Amino acid sequence: MKRAACAGSFLLGLALANPAVAQERFGSAGQMAIGIERAFGYASTTTKIETELQPGNVDYESKTTHTQFDFLARGDVSTPFVAPRLHFDYFVIQSLSVGGSLAYSSDEEDGDQTVGNNNTDFDKVENTSFLIAPRVGYAFMFTDNIGLWPRGGLSYASGKREVNPAGNGPNTGFEASVFDLTLEAMLVITPFQYAGFAVGPTLDLPLAGSGEQDNGNTTQDLDKVRVTTLALNAGVFVWF
Numbered sequence: 346m347k348r349a350a351c352a353g354s355f356l357l358g359l360a361l362a363n364p365a366v367a368q369e370r371f372g373s374a375g376q377m378a379i380g381i382e383r384a385f386g387y388a389s390t391t392t393k394i395e396t397e398l399q400p401g402n403v404d405y406e407s408k409t410t411h412t413q414f415d416f417l418a419r420g421d422v423s424t425p426f427v428a429p430r431l432h433f434d435y436f437v438i439q440s441l442s443v444g445g446s447l448a449y450s451s452d453e454e455d456g457d458q459t460v461g462n463n464n465t466d467f468d469k470v471e472n473t474s475f476l477i478a479p480r481v482g483y484a485f486m487f488t489d490n491i492g493l494w495p496r497g498g499l500s501y502a503s504g505k506r507e508v509n510p511a512g513n514g515p516n517t518g519f520e521a522s523v524f525d526l527t528l529e530a531m532l533v534i535t536p537f538q539y540a541g542f543a544v545g546p547t548l549d550l551p552l553a554g555s556g557e558q559d560n561g562n563t564t565q566d567l568d569k570v571r572v573t574t575l576a577l578n579a580g581v582f583v584w585f
Contacts, residue, residue: 371492371535371584372442372484378434380582382446382543383427387414388576390424394556395569425476425502426525426549426574432582434482445479445498468511474504478527492533500527500549502572507559514561521556521570525549544579 371378390411398405411424434444454470480498487493505520528548535541551571558565 369538370486370489371533371541372436372440372486372494374436374439376436376584378432378436378442378444378582378584380432380543380580381429382432382580382582383547383576383578384429384580386544386576386578388412388424388427388574388578390427390572390574393551393569393571393573394567396565396567398565399563424574425474425504425523425572426500426527426547427576428474428476429580430476430478432580436484440484440486442482442484442494442496443480444482445477447478448474448476450474469509471507471509472505474502476500476502480527480529482529484533486533490535492535494529494531494533494543496527496529496531498527499552500525516559517561518559519556521554521567523554523570523572524552525572525574526552539585540581540583542579542581545577547574547576547578549574 390413392407392409392411394405394407396405397403413424413427428448428450430446430448432444432446434442436442451473452471478498478500480496482494482496484494485492501522501524503520503522505518507516507518509516526549528550529545531543531545533541533543549572551573554570554572556567556570558567
């Protein structure tokens, strides 16, 4: 019995380590894929804000474009679709997947400096963000190791930035929530049994969004916030 168990363990190790050994093809019914997506890549994010400034109903519009290359970094309140995220996808039937991704971040920055006998506190800055992105997909596996996995769904992201001045000034901040249509065309590479990579273009198209700008003494509603992100992303996953 011991010899059989040792032999079985040895063969299992060979199957996991050697991609040439026949393996179960990714995308079979009943499989669950779990991984980190958008872990690194290049992205261009355009943010548009339209509102009426009060008092006076003055039309206001702004547009900014943020380009970046990240490796295991994260986005912020202005680039919510760039952050790495945890994903779960379940294949309900052969090739057809249902799942989504989830991300959350929170950070805080403050401090002080001393020059001679003078000590100065810095402003305290807090950032929080949340994202959830349900989707469906279909995995076209051309071989046991290479395939295409297009996916589409909706993404909801919210973020908040708050600045607490070191002095007696009022707090300021910005917060927004956006809905986007998310489209992905991922090239799937599975060189090892139950582990692989996904790389490809992703597009987040704005559907709706709004926010609020706190200037300290006044609060301004932002009627229209739209975030568009075009990127080339890569990630890793396992399945079972």
